[in-house]
Amino acid sequence: MGKGSLFKELFVNIKTTGAITFSSRSLVNKMLSFADFKGAKVLVELGGGDGSITRGIVERMDEGAELLVFxxxxxxxxxxxxxxxxxxxxxxxxxxxHLDTYLKGRPADIILSSLPLSLIPKEARNEIYRKSSQCLHPKGLLIQICYSYLLKFQYAPFFKNIKTTFTLKNFPPTLIMICRP
Ligand SMILES: C[S@@+](CC[C@H](N)C(=O)[O-])C[C@H]1O[C@@H](n2cnc3c(N)ncnc32)[C@H](O)[C@@H]1O
Known part of the structure; x- marks a missing residue:
């Protein structure tokens, strides 16, 4: 699938992709800089899309690690x-x-998400928050990129510690939320 077809897929399904373009290399580098990949065994990506973030994870993950991309x-x-x-x-x-079904009881060390959560129906969205926090290793972390600070309040009931940062080096400018259980 060429770049043009990937963009077509993004636009045609805007109600479920929630984006007009894919994450920039600069955003991916900043997002992934908050995760320690050394020793991380089970990695999860939510919303693989064109693979912008997947590429960055694959470059950083240990040889013996496994990556599940939803x-x-x-x-x-x-x-x-x-x-x-x-x-x-x-x-x-x-x-x-449904991430718990595929993890089969193994805790995830790092979850990286670019899901368009504001477009996902409330019930499914809450399942994603609940299962992400349940499936995460107690010392693990989840990183979500998003466009609205309000998302922090949706994550708050499920994660004890949430820090946010921002990057202008993406279109549109993007928030990065780092959530710990
Ligand atoms: C904003 S795009 C991000 C694509 C790419 N990861 C990036 O950063 O450019 C969000 C992706 O999440 C996918 N998606 C939406 N809802 C999903 C869900 N419930 N489970 C898994 N993927 C979902 C969409 O199809 C889309 O590819």
Missing amino acids: EISRAFCDSLEREFPQANVRIICDSAE
């Missing part, structure tokens, strides 16, 4: 599967609210 668009999943054929990267064409 994405609901079949077209994006096909493209991700072609780009990341390695056995330790699993592309899961299912909603993030």
Whole structure:
């Protein structure tokens, strides 16, 4: 799938992708700089899309680590599967609210999310918050990128410690929320 087709998929499904462009390299570098990949065994990405963030994770993850990427668009999943054929990267064409099913009791060390949470129905969204916090290792962290500070209040009942930072080096400018259980 070429860049043009990936953008078409993004626009055509704007109600579920919630974005007009993919994350910039600069945003991905800043987002991932808050996570310590050394020793992290189980990594989860929510909303793989075109693989902008997946690429950054794969560059940083330990050889023995496993990455589970959740994405609901079949077209994006096909493209991700072609780009990341390695056995330790699993592309899961299912909603993030089912992450516990695929983790099978193993705690996630790091969860990286670019999900358009404000567009996801409340019930499913709350399942994503609840299961993300339950599935996270007690010393793990979840990083969410988003466009509204209000999202912090939705995460707050599920995470004890939430820090936010901001980057202008993306279009549109983006908040990065670092959540710890
Ligand atoms: C804003 S795009 C981010 C794409 C890419 N990761 C990036 O940073 O540019 C959000 C992605 O989340 C996917 N998505 C939306 N709802 C989802 C859900 N419930 N579970 C898994 N993926 C979902 C969309 O299809 C879309 O690819």
